[in-house]
Amino acid sequence: MGGATTEGSIPLSLRLLETSVQRRKTMSTISKDSLKTSLLQLECHFTWTLLQEHVGLEALEDTIQDHIKYAEHNIVDYNILSYVCHLKNSNEEALRNLRKAEEAIQKHHPSEIARRSLVTWGNYAWIYYHMQKYEEAQTYVSKVENSCKKLSSNADGKIQLPEIYAEKGWALLRFGRNYFEEAKNCFENALRSEPDNPDFNAGYAIARYRLQDCAEKFGEEATPCLGALQRAAQLNPQDTTILALLALRLLHSGRGDEGERYIEEGLQKTPDFPIFLRHAANFYRKKGKVNKAVEILQKALALTPNSVVLHHQLGICYKSKILQLKKRRYIPQEVVEDLIQLAIFHLKTVIDKKPVFFSAYSELGNVYALGKRYEEAEEIFQEVLQRKDLPCDEKQFTYFSYGNFQRFHMKSESKAIKYYIEGLKIEKDSYGRKRCSEAVQTLLEQKIESHLGDATDIGTLGLVHKLNGKKQEAIECYKKAIALDPNNEDYQNELADLQLSISS
Template sequence: MEGTTAVGSTPLALGYLKTSEQRRKTMSTISKDSLKTSLLQLECHFTWTLLKKHVSLEALEETILDHIKFLSEYEIRDYNLLSYVNHLKNSNEEALRNLKKAEEAIQKRHPDEIARRSLVTWGNYAWIYYHMQRYEEAQNYISKVENSCKKLSSTTHGKIQLPEIYAEQGWTLLRFGRNYFERAKNCFENALKIEPNNSDFSTGYATAMYRLKGNAWWCGGEVKPCLEALQRAVELNPKDTTVMALLALELQRLNRADEGERYIEEGLQKTPDFPVFLRHAANFYRKKGKVNKAVEILKKALELTPNSVTLHHQLGLCYRSKLMQLKKTRYPPQEEMENLIQLAVFHFKTVIDKKPVFFSAYSDLAGTYAIGKKYEKAEEIYQKVLHRHDLACDEKQEIYFNYGHFQQFHMKSESKAIKYYIECLKLETDSYSRRRSSGAVETLLKQKIESGLGDSNDIGTLGLVHKLNGKKLEAIECYKEALDLDPNNEEYLNALTQLQLSIRS
């Protein structure tokens, strides 16, 4: 009717609706905040601080799918991890489908322990529903975890110390790369404290120790022995050829290659079609100098898992090794050389395309171009990786050393080589590449100085090298000598003064 107002549109009613809406939003915010507090108490992939910047999600996804294909007994933790990778790729519906598969595997493999074995899966469910803003379903899964934990122990709020959860976290951390190896080792240690004879926990611990050893050797940390841990893992699980291969590689490193090869041969008999073992076996033979055998094994593994980044990298290294051997011959056949270059380049490019954070592959690719005298392409690859901002300190040191080596031996530019060796030294983290840079730049400068071709700049630069290496007395002598030749050089004078003051203090 004209002149009347609908009930819901009166000022009083509008005010009521506005207040009601505010109250609803306030209650929703409170509910969401309390939900987040509960979620953070869960033990699952979302609370294990796994950062996607440390991995290539596509490569990791392919690795997990290959693992499920060849090692179905670990499908529960693989589907759990795959759901988290799906989430990181903004595919929450796919994540839910993989959690469903994890649930089905739990019912099949652990029908008498469904609640205990589902805690991580339910935790992931809760987080994914939370991110999908399906808060009621998220709360349902939080409640399932909390109620199960109360039945399993006196612990509340989803926190429970179960060895299989420590182990699942440990294996997940190993998948996310070297930044997580120490944490992975700690997880397996915690699991072994509860079940010291568990073969899976022992294998995880040995694997973490092996990876940490390799990391420490490359990065300059403390190298902890892992032989005993590997031997223990093989003893507890003689069917696991992956850890058997790691033991063989460690024995090879300790100059016990014949002993190690027996494990490789045994593994080839037990699992001739298991790609992970084949990769390690090929690595063993490449290091032994049997490159053709390594290539044969890798080709077989690649047929089984054609998207494996690691297999492509290993094949690239094999072809580059054959290329370098051929180059040492008196009259290397150019057609064969070119073929090997193309093969190595193909595999290294594949690695970079599939996993852009696989930084050593950039140097491998550029180095292969350099061997083939394709210097412009090598320079392009080096510049590409030099301008990245996501390299770890030791990765950056490796790139600086390799680029310095490229400038010294391929471009014949000693000045650029010295510059990049010193850039490597300016990064103080001890590493294999830093040690190599130090030796290379010292040799270059000393040869120049001792031949009589060196000037004050070369002597001052040698002083800087000594200073960066902590050799203060040697640095002082160099700066004094440089100042004798160039008395008004403020850079040398300041460096000398600082060094003398640091010694006195």
Template structure:
């Protein structure tokens, strides 16, 4: 193929609406785990699988198996013929776009051009104005579903896609479900501050109203109601979902989470064991099992003055086993890594704890909240297990320096305050402690308290540039 026609083919490919042009980056996901998840959804969720097969073809391409990618596109085509016999062209645009890109990567340029032409001709028939960019609600929705699968970084874009889809079809149950899930995940991802009302409750209720058979959404609504202390209403929803689809792992896992958070840990364990028999490799389920055994450990320690050592060790062992399964299965599962590290520390396996904390911090998709959480838990590890107050202070401070308000940031601040006050009252306070306390007060906007602390720091260490300049800035801002 000549360079000119190859370049014009590439230009056309970049115009297509499909997974290859939606900026879905492989470094943001664990491809094996994503492939497993899509496979489970194809098996268990009773809905059209066009979206799943299209996404699976893209995942296979990212894993360098283009032949397998083509096989999944054929399956997507079969689903389109079965579900939309009267709208084949309209429903095939994403599939054909993926075909074109995969053939291009296989250097089968003629086939790639054929699919480019198919998309172009169909777009011309479907819209008098568009050569390529045809804004169909189902394409927005398909992009939204793909973005949701690629993790937290993509949730805001997913929400926008479903909003665009809903502009044309406000009562479409699937688009409403996608929008509700995106809102739910966004709140979870940003570790919501407890506002008076949750932004996702309304869209979740609307999605349930439009399709009460979608028990996955029903279960999410139950958890969200529980977040806002509407536990009885939440439980009615969760029980209804379990009655409608008693064997669906996606509903069972959220039901288990609901009962664990309600304090009914044994009931949660029973549900999880049923779910894990169906999907034994689910990282989510293993993480939930680990959390249940951890809850049993803390319950035992709280209620028994001298808890039997073998029981304590058994709960630690089971918890570690399941957290480890979760991190093996999903290598970028940050909270499972932190939970595993903390559990190693509980079991006094400090080297393993240290190693796991380091692995957690090396995950390349950490949000600000994740980093704050890391610093807080690692600070606790240094403080309570390694008995190093100076290291603990260092890491709590790192968490506080990430100036994004969150529940975990306030925990870093409280832990720091306690440690520093204790050191100062015990007569151990040095210039660094006063300087750090000054920084905390300054970050909190408490300028007079900050000034006092920096004055004490300077008195102890008169030549320190950092303290002198902070003090100078504070005095200027107070007087201005």
């Protein structure tokens, strides 16, 4: 009675139900795995390896929102904003931005909707996947795949569109200096199909500009970007961002007056465009016109009050004004105090909004020191040096700044030497390492030449030469140090190791 049973007295109907559930689970797993495989083939922000540890999400969101407000054709901005919203665990907001991207595509490219929507649809698919809405995700995967087959001349349906290369390039630029080289390559690929496209040329020129700027900052080789900027400016003279970057490169090349004409032209064309104003202010600050730079930055900040870059630039300008005042015989103390407070406010805002803006920590430490707020300076230097995500070249420059703080503000040459050497011990060639090397070598040589140096200073100079790969100079120093301190085993061991490495 009660129906057939199987072994173990489990009703057959229940066993069949369990088998059916297991089969559905297995099919669901297979379907989900297949979907993930398809998702990984898509060209969109989720497959471009854009890591959030390289940016401050709040600052990046503010930057994109500002660009949407002041720039035209915002498809690229809405797409990357959707990805940022996802990283902030706001998938509904991400979907809203993708709908805005679709509206922009329909408005600006009504005859190319499929071609222009591939990245947007890819982002849709990934966001629905993360929301565990697998049917919707599959729908968008299919839309991309079907569109690619129609647009492609290849049998396998693979497609390489210049617009996608360019959109990837713009996204990479947004995520900071770790991505600039790849961004340049993306714009190069886009330009192979459309060499005269103004947008692609602008992206390529900006990537080249940022690569050269970073290389100079960190003491590396870089290909000059002036030609790329000039070509981009010729193709679109209305792009005042390009005009400003061109002006900055001309200033760097000793052609500041020529550069200033481009800045004045930009101020006529786009007097209320914050991105241009930021670069224009940077130009005037580097040209020594700090008050003019502050005036422009304050105007730009009124337009985009959340801009981290503008806060940083203002902090640097106020620091420059403090240093200028301190050179005078009579210093109006209340003016200096006001400038110190302003600089601190803007630099703290940078760090709060974008904790990976590492150079701002040293700037803030230096401003605290200028205001004789030494404990706060010490605290900010220690905070950045203890960060696990501090890149080697940034760490070297921070050690240089911290060494200067110990030397000039705390009047401790021994601690300055210690921290310069810490920067030197990091083997990566960089501007910061070079500055550490120059500073510690000069300091030690001055002490030794003035007969204030002892065996310790000569031995330390030997270590500096050794870290710089100058073995013969290091040997000479260790020999002199041993002559003054014959029982020092450390010097004897270092000397023996160096002599052995030369002879072997």
